[in-house]
Amino acid sequence: MKLQHALGGLENLGPxxxxxxxxxxxxxxxxxxxxxxxxxxxxxxxxxLPKYPMATLPTAFKENWxxxxxxxxxxxxxxxxxxxxxxxxxxxxxxxQFFVDQxxxxxxxLAQMSAYYRVxxxxxxxxxxxxxxxxxxxxxxxxxxxxxxxxxDAPRFSAGQTVMVGDPPAADHTRLPGYLRNKxxxxxxxxxxxxxxxxxxxxxxxxxxxxxxxxxxxxxxxWGADLCEPHTTIYADLYEVYLQSPNx
Amino acid sequence: xxSDLFKYTEEREAASAAKVRALEALLIQKGVIGSDSVxxxxxxxxxxxxxxxGARVVARAWVDPAFKERLVADTPKAIAELALPQGMxxxxxxxxxxxxxxxxxxxLIICTLCSCYPWPVLGLPPYWYKDPVFRARGVRExxxxxxxxxxxxxxxxxxxxxxxxxxxxxxVVPERPAHTDGFTEEQLAALVTPESMMGVALxxxxxxxxx
Numbered sequence: 160m161k162l163q164h165a166l167g168g169l170e171n172l173g174p175x176x177x178x179x180x181x182x183x184x185x186x187x188x189x190x191x192x193x194x195x196x197x198x199x200x201x202x203x204x205x206x207x208l209p210k211y212p213m214a215t216l217p218t219a220f221k222e223n224w225x226x227x228x229x230x231x232x233x234x235x236x237x238x239x240x241x242x243x244x245x246x247x248x249x250x251x252x253x254x255x256q257f258f259v260d261q262x263x264x265x266x267x268x269l270a271q272m273s274a275y276y277r278v279x280x281x282x283x284x285x286x287x288x289x290x291x292x293x294x295x296x297x298x299x300x301x302x303x304x305x306x307x308x309x310x311x312d313a314p315r316f317s318a319g320q321t322v323m324v325g326d327p328p329a330a331d332h333t334r335l336p337g338y339l340r341n342k343x344x345x346x347x348x349x350x351x352x353x354x355x356x357x358x359x360x361x362x363x364x365x366x367x368x369x370x371x372x373x374x375x376x377x378x379x380x381x382w383g384a385d386l387c388e389p390h391t392t393i394y395a396d397l398y399e400v401y402l403q404s405p406n407x
Numbered sequence: 408x409x410s411d412l413f414k415y416t417e418e419r420e421a422a423s424a425a426k427v428r429a430l431e432a433l434l435i436q437k438g439v440i441g442s443d444s445v446x447x448x449x450x451x452x453x454x455x456x457x458x459x460x461g462a463r464v465v466a467r468a469w470v471d472p473a474f475k476e477r478l479v480a481d482t483p484k485a486i487a488e489l490a491l492p493q494g495m496x497x498x499x500x501x502x503x504x505x506x507x508x509x510x511x512x513x514x515l516i517i518c519t520l521c522s523c524y525p526w527p528v529l530g531l532p533p534y535w536y537k538d539p540v541f542r543a544r545g546v547r548e549x550x551x552x553x554x555x556x557x558x559x560x561x562x563x564x565x566x567x568x569x570x571x572x573x574x575x576x577x578x579v580v581p582e583r584p585a586h587t588d589g590f591t592e593e594q595l596a597a598l599v600t601p602e603s604m605m606g607v608a609l610x611x612x613x614x615x616x617x618x
Contacts, residue, residue, distance in 0.1 A: 167519040167570070169543035175555050176412075176541070178534035179602060183413055186424035189431055191531070192445030198498070200440070219438040230521055245412045246522070246537045251423060255430050264433045272429035273422075280424060284432050289441025296447045300456070301494035305501040306574055334572055336519045338546060354574050371573050378547075388550050391566045396573035
């Protein structure tokens with residue numbers, strides 16, 4: 160498991176930051192926007208819920224790009240490097256590298272173009288509006304990309320049942336917070352249906368549709384009574400593959 | 408430590424600004440995106456998806472207890488009752504759920520693995536929510552974290568922390584402040600902040616009325 164997978168519960172970090180701005184630099188808006196356009200253009204949306212007409216979208220972009228792509232990149236960073244960069248700096252690094260790795264742009268042309276805009280920050284962008292992409296971006300934002308799928312099998316667990324959280328290898332990416340591994344909780348809700356995930360996380364186990372549960376954990380059971388605050392319950396939504404019967 | 412993140416040198420910020428502009432220019436040149444694509448995204452978060460929607464949901468819950476019950480029981484269905492913009496079940500809002508603060512119960516929303524946030528009703532996550540220190544401490548010492556935000560929570564109040572680790576995007580219905588009798592929904596909505604809908608702020612009584 161990587162540090163990024165196990166932030167919950169780390170001690171000796173000092174005060175929280177109470178910055179309420181979403182963007183602290185104008186440039187951050189642009190990388191957020193590029194990422195969101197990529198999500199709206201992702202090839203996997205052809206088979207999403209709802210289905211989008213990706214085959215006819217006039218874009219050169221032919222990749223899958225989802226939250227899993229961005230998270231896998233952030234979780235793949237050397238952990239101490241991870242904390243040196245502000246949120247959108249990590250996005251800018253990960254997304255630029257993706258386009259270089261996939262051959263859409265070269266590292267050289269990115270460096271040259273960056274040098275150009277470094278000297279002339281107000282030089283305009285190319286003027287090539289694209290109506291169909293604009294429409295797809297709006298459609299994606301308004302209609303979304305739900306992981307809900309019909310469930311063929313009955314959920315293994317039911318509300319009120321005690322469950323033990325597993326400890327699968329986290330591999331490149333996981334949706335199982337580290338502080339919950341090997342802890343015992345109570346199912347507080349069985350969500351109707353089943354949920355897939357954007358990608359297969361390999362030995363971590365999610366990807367194919369499966370039930371998801373809301374699991375309640377007493378903070379004292381996670382941290383120990385002397386090491387946390389009283390009257391605290393933590394709820395997490397966990398995919399079925401992450402849960403085991405406590406007697407198993 | 409994390410406050411340093413907002414005091415980077417001008418050189419570092421200018422380099423990032425130039426790189427992102429270069430990236431956008433190249434993606435436009437190569438036909439990956441249009442020159443109006445990024446602006447379309449940003450406009451969506453100015454006009455369609457944002458905390459102005461969540462504030463209206465909360466205001467309705469304050470004036471209509473039956474709506475509040477429906478909201479907590481089936482959040483998407485209750486939200487669909489309101490005349491909000493299209494897209495309230497759109498990106499990052501496909502499966503939203505509201506939890507209500509009340510006497511003896513305080514809710515705090517967190518995403519310890521990343522920054523999952525209910526876009527349609529709250530827009531984009533502020534920096535405090537993305538901060539690794541908040542994500543680390545919020546699940547272990549939520550009262551201490553809340554004190555740093557200026558929110559005192561009594562020892563005997565139950566604190567519920569919601570870690571957004573799968574499909575649900577959570578938000579909080581804060582408690583209605585005092586001195587708001589007779590307020591219209593619009594007046595009430597104006598009091599609601601994004602922070603109050605994530606549980607790190609209370610909604611204070613309106614200044615004029617409290618004075």
